Structures are given as C-alpha cells and as structure tokens.
Amino acid sequence: MTTQQIIEQIKFKKSFLTIGLDVDLEKIPTHLLQVEDPIFEFNKAIIDATHDLAVAYKPNIAFYEAYGIKGWISLKKTINYINEKYPEIFTIADAKRGDIGNTSSMYAKAFFEDLQFDSVTVAPYMGKDSVEPFLAFENKHTIMLALTSNDGAFDFQTLLVNKDQQEKELYKEVLETSKKWKNSENLMYVVGATKAEYFAEIRKIIPDSFLLVPGVGAQGGSLAEVCKYGLNSNIGLLINSSRAIIYASNRTDFAKKAREEALKIKQKMEVILQANL
Amino acid sequence: MTTQQIIEQIKFKKSFLTIGLDVDLEKIPTHLLQVEDPIFEFNKAIIDATHDLAVAYKPNIAFYEAYGIKGWISLKKTINYINEKYPEIFTIADAKRGDIGNTSSMYAKAFFEDLQFDSVTVAPYMGKDSVEPFLAFENKHTIMLALTSNDGAFDFQTLLVNKDQQEKELYKEVLETSKKWKNSENLMYVVGATKAEYFAEIRKIIPDSFLLVPGVGAQGGSLAEVCKYGLNSNIGLLINSSRAIIYASNRTDFAKKAREEALKIKQKMEVILQANL
Numbered sequence: 001m002t003t004q005q006i007i008e009q010i011k012f013k014k015s016f017l018t019i020g021l022d023v024d025l026e027k028i029p030t031h032l033l034q035v036e037d038p039i040f041e042f043n044k045a046i047i048d049a050t051h052d053l054a055v056a057y058k059p060n061i062a063f064y065e066a067y068g069i070k071g072w073i074s075l076k077k078t079i080n081y082i083n084e085k086y087p088e089i090f091t092i093a094d095a096k097r098g099d100i101g102n103t104s105s106m107y108a109k110a111f112f113e114d115l116q117f118d119s120v121t122v123a124p125y126m127g128k129d130s131v132e133p134f135l136a137f138e139n140k141h142t143i144m145l146a147l148t149s150n151d152g153a154f155d156f157q158t159l160l161v162n163k164d165q166q167e168k169e170l171y172k173e174v175l176e177t178s179k180k181w182k183n184s185e186n187l188m189y190v191v192g193a194t195k196a197e198y199f200a201e202i203r204k205i206i207p208d209s210f211l212l213v214p215g216v217g218a219q220g221g222s223l224a225e226v227c228k229y230g231l232n233s234n235i236g237l238l239i240n241s242s243r244a245i246i247y248a249s250n251r252t253d254f255a256k257k258a259r260e261e262a263l264k265i266k267q268k269m270e271v272i273l274q275a276n277l
Numbered sequence: 278m279t280t281q282q283i284i285e286q287i288k289f290k291k292s293f294l295t296i297g298l299d300v301d302l303e304k305i306p307t308h309l310l311q312v313e314d315p316i317f318e319f320n321k322a323i324i325d326a327t328h329d330l331a332v333a334y335k336p337n338i339a340f341y342e343a344y345g346i347k348g349w350i351s352l353k354k355t356i357n358y359i360n361e362k363y364p365e366i367f368t369i370a371d372a373k374r375g376d377i378g379n380t381s382s383m384y385a386k387a388f389f390e391d392l393q394f395d396s397v398t399v400a401p402y403m404g405k406d407s408v409e410p411f412l413a414f415e416n417k418h419t420i421m422l423a424l425t426s427n428d429g430a431f432d433f434q435t436l437l438v439n440k441d442q443q444e445k446e447l448y449k450e451v452l453e454t455s456k457k458w459k460n461s462e463n464l465m466y467v468v469g470a471t472k473a474e475y476f477a478e479i480r481k482i483i484p485d486s487f488l489l490v491p492g493v494g495a496q497g498g499s500l501a502e503v504c505k506y507g508l509n510s511n512i513g514l515l516i517n518s519s520r521a522i523i524y525a526s527n528r529t530d531f532a533k534k535a536r537e538e539a540l541k542i543k544q545k546m547e548v549i550l551q552a553n554l
C-alpha cells in the first residue's frame with residue numbers, strides 16, 4: 001500500500017484511527033472460548049463492526065506468539081481476513097523486530113511476504129543495517145520506535161547524546177540518523193501520545209513522516225494535544241487505541257460496544273480533520 | 278536452568294560454545310528438502326552430532342518466522358527435542374524482543390512457558406518496564422543487547438551520553454542502568470566479538486555477568502582476544518558460532534563436517550580454560 005492510498009483512505013473515512021488487536025484469552029467474552037478459534041472469531045467480529053471507522057488494524061504479535069502455533073494460526077487467519085475482505089485497510093504487525101542484516105531480512109520476509117502485512121514496527125538499537133532490510137520492500141512501511149509511551153522511555157530514549165558538537169536527546173538522534181538510510185521514504189515512526197509536548201520538536205526533524213501514536217486512551221494521552229502538535233498537511237498521524245475499544249464490553253455485545261467506542265474517537269477525529277484540512 | 282548449572286556444564290564439557298541454529302532452506306543440503314520437515318531434520322542431525330561439544334543452542338527466531346506456521350512447528354520440535362534428549366543443554370531463543378510491560382509479559386510467556394526456552398534475547402531501547410517482565414521468571418535468563426557485532430552498532434550504541442555529569446557510551450549506560458532493575462541477577466548481555474577491546478571496559482561494569490558473544494568466525498571476531506578480556510572467574514562467556522559450523526558442508530556429510538568445525542573451536546576453548554581456571 002502506498003502512502004498516498006493511506007492518506008486517501010483517511011480523507012474518505014474522516015478517521016485516522018488504528019485499532020490494536022491485543023487479544024488476550026483472559027479478557028475476551030467467555031462465550032467465545034467455546035468456538036474453535038476464539039482469537040480469530042473475536043478479531044473478525046471487531047473488524048466487521050469497526051472497519052468503516054478505522055483506517056488500520058494493528059495486531060500486537062506478542063499476544064499471538066504467547067499461544068504458540070495456535071496463536072500464529074489465529075494471526076494468519078486475521079491478516080488474511082482483513083486483506084481479502086477489506087483490502088483498503090492498512091495493516092501493521094506490531095512486532096518491534098530488529099537484528100543483524102541477514103536476520104532482519106528474514107523478519108521482513110516473515111511479515112511482508114509470508115503474512116502479507118503492509119507494515120511492521122522495528123527497534124532502532126542495532127542501527128542502520130538492522131532496519132534497511134525492511135526498507136528495501138516497495139510499498140511496505142517500516143515503523144521505527146522513536147519515543148515510546150511507557151515509563152521506560154525515559155531510561156535511554158531521552159538521554160542527552162553528543163553528536164557533531166551538538167547535544168540532543170537520543171530519540172532525536174535516532175530520527176535524524178534514520179533519515180539518511182536507504183529508502184528512508186518507507187519509514188514511519190512510533191511516538192507515544194503520553195508526551196504530546198514532544199511532537200512539536202519531532203515535527204521539526206520529520207515534518208512529512210507518518211507517526212504511529214499509541215497511548216491515547218488506556219495509557220492516558222490526549223487526542224487533541226497530539227493533533228495540535230503532530231498533524232501535518234497530509235495528516236501524518238495514525239492514532240492507535242487497543243484496550244479501550246476491543247474490551248469495551250466482555251459480554252455478547254462486545255462488538256457493538258467496540259463500535260460505539262471507535263465511533264466516539266472517529267467523531268473527534270472528524271472534527272479535528274475538518275478544522276485542519 | 279540455574280547459572281550454576283551452566284557453569285558446571287562448561288567445566289564438564291570443557292567448552293563454552295553456543296551453536297546458532299540459523300536454518301535457511303536455501304543453504305541446507307538439498308537432499309533434506311525431500312523430507313517432511315527439513316528444518317527440524319537438519320537441526321536434529323546438527324544437535325546429535327555436536328551436543329557433547331556445545332553447552333548451548335541458539336535458534337535464531339527470524340529464520341523460523343520467515344516460514345510462517347511451518348517454521349514455528351519446526352522451532353517447537355527443535356526445542357522439544359533438545360529439552361527431552363539433552364536436558365543439560367542451555368537453550369537461547371534469539372528473538373530480540375521488547376515492548377511495553379503487558380506486551381513483554383506475553384513475549385516472556387511465549388518463550389519461557391509455551392516454548393520452554395531457558396533464555397531469550399531482548400532489546401533495551403524501551404527501558405526498564407520492557408525488560409523486567411522477562412526477569413520475573415525464576416531460573417530463566419534474559420540476554421539483553423549491549424554492544425552488537427554489526428556495523429550499525431556504531432549508529433547509536435557507542436554515542437556519548439551525558440548522565441549525572443558524566444559522559445559515557447550509550448551501551449555502558451545500558452549496562453549500568455540495567456543493574457538496578459528488579460531481578461537483574463537474571464540478566465546476561467549480548468556483546469559482539471568484533472569489538473574485543475571493549476570487553477575490558479565492559480567487565481569493569483558487569484564483572485560477574487555472563488556474556489553471549491556473537492561474531493566469532495563468519496563475522497571475523499577472534500576467540501583468543503575475546504577470552505583475554507572477557508573471561509571471569511566463572512568463565513562468564515558463551516561464544517556463539519552459527520554459519521561456520523552448521524554450513525560447513527552442504528552435502529550428506531553436513532553433520533560430520535559441523536562436528537569437525539565445532540570440535541576445532543571446542544579444542545581451542547579447552548586450552549583457554551586450562552590456562553585460566
């Protein structure tokens with residue numbers, strides 16, 4: 001999927017909502033536990049109920065890996081379902097991968113070729129040759145961690161580093177450096193919503209890139225604040241909400257309630273888009 | 278597995294060799310492609326031929342994920358085979374995982390509970406709450422990236438950071454900070470062999486920890502140099518070799534040739550251990 005197609009979808013749906021599919025068997029409605037593949041059935045119901053309100057779905061790969069081979073089967077069925085029934089949807093494998101070059105190539109193959117995701121999240125610690133194998137895929141997107149939404153973000157990401165006689169936070173150096181990598185036009189970045197004041201600084205470094213923003217809702221970030229500093233002329237934001245939507249109810253009405261929560265966010269987004277475009 | 282058991286195994290086998298199982302269908306002997314599960318059959322033959330020379334096996338998870346569900350089945354069969362037939366062997370899931378707390382818990386569950394690995398590699402970028410969920414598992418080991426063996430290691434890991442009025446490389450700050458995390462006695466670290474001169478510095482910060490050392494052999498690192506600076510009184514090193522051993526031959530004699538290569542490294546290790554213990 002091209003960036004232009006993502007932008008067109010946002011404008012058409014008046015939404016830049018990403019729904020995180022962090023499916024935990026201990027949290028889904030108990031009546032689903034009796035079907036053959038509860039995780040897939042849950043996802044299918046959530047997707048069918050919300051696909052017109054969201055532009056992207058983001059399965060959190062850990063939640064599938066935790067169930068072993070059964071989990072991978074659920075993941076594969078979920079991505080196939082989206083790709084077949086809703087091909088306009090942007091799909092994100094939230095996997096936080098990254099390794100030496102030949103290994104990153106295998107991860108890229110796993111998510112872009114075997115599973116046919118449009119994008120995958122990666123970690124920057126191992127540098128250029130750990131990310132470029134992902135960037136080599138045309139019309140696929142590599143979403144690199146910059147500033148995350150958790151407390152641990154302040155352990156290393158905001159440390160001041162010295163580079164070329166300048167002092168700046170590590171996450172800014174990560175952004176600056178990554179712009180020079182081959183096929184860097186295929187990069188997007190993860191920036192946590194819990195730190196809205198950082199968005200203005202980040203936009204100085206990467207004005208045009210899309211940002212995937214977790215942390216709105218359950219983690220406490222404000223949609224209005226993030227948009228105030230983070231929106232660009234092509235929108236440039238994908239705002240993720242997981243638990244607040246998918247676990248809005250744990251009864252048989254879970255999909256209906258998920259839609260209601262997604263609609264609330266989508267309506268706020270529509271107002272913001274009307275004011276900004 | 279306890280650290281003490283790893284040390285006893287090293288002393289008994291006179292080896293601190295880890296064999297990396299980075300199995301690529303394009304590199305294994307073509308006669309194996311006709312069996313039902315070529316990856317597992319390859320691993321089984323390599324393990325049977327080398328288990329008395331190595332103390333650990335390290336499947337590189339990307340190489341299994343790249344083959345989708347079939348790859349995960351091969352991985353599960355491989356780890357089950359080691360755990361059942363060679364329970365003394367230390368097993369490492371080379372996965373480079375790490376995410377916010379509740380997600381890292383799911384990754385820990387995947388590798389420690391579902392797959393029953395003794396250890397998993399993790400990335401530090403997201404900080405304390407992305408690693409502590411792994412550390413919470415008793416007698417399991419979390420092997421965190423410190424200084425890796427690839428070129429990209431110099432993009433961020435060796436940047437100078439300012440912390441408490443002191444200037445030091447990022448990887449040293451990663452080591453220092455991680456020592457304060459809960460259950461940090463369950464931490465080991467990845468330190469690349471291609472930078473042997475760094476080991477002396479690293480040992481000042483973490484004198485007692487085990488280091489997993491990739492980059493000997495195919496990536497050019499020297500075993501003698503690494504041992505000179507990296508050995509501690511409990512050995513404290515697990516030296517990984519992958520391609521030089523498992524792809525020593527791509528014919529029907531591949532397991533025999535893998536043993537010969539492993540034996541060469543083991544014999545060098547035996548000499549080093551005799552001189553140092």
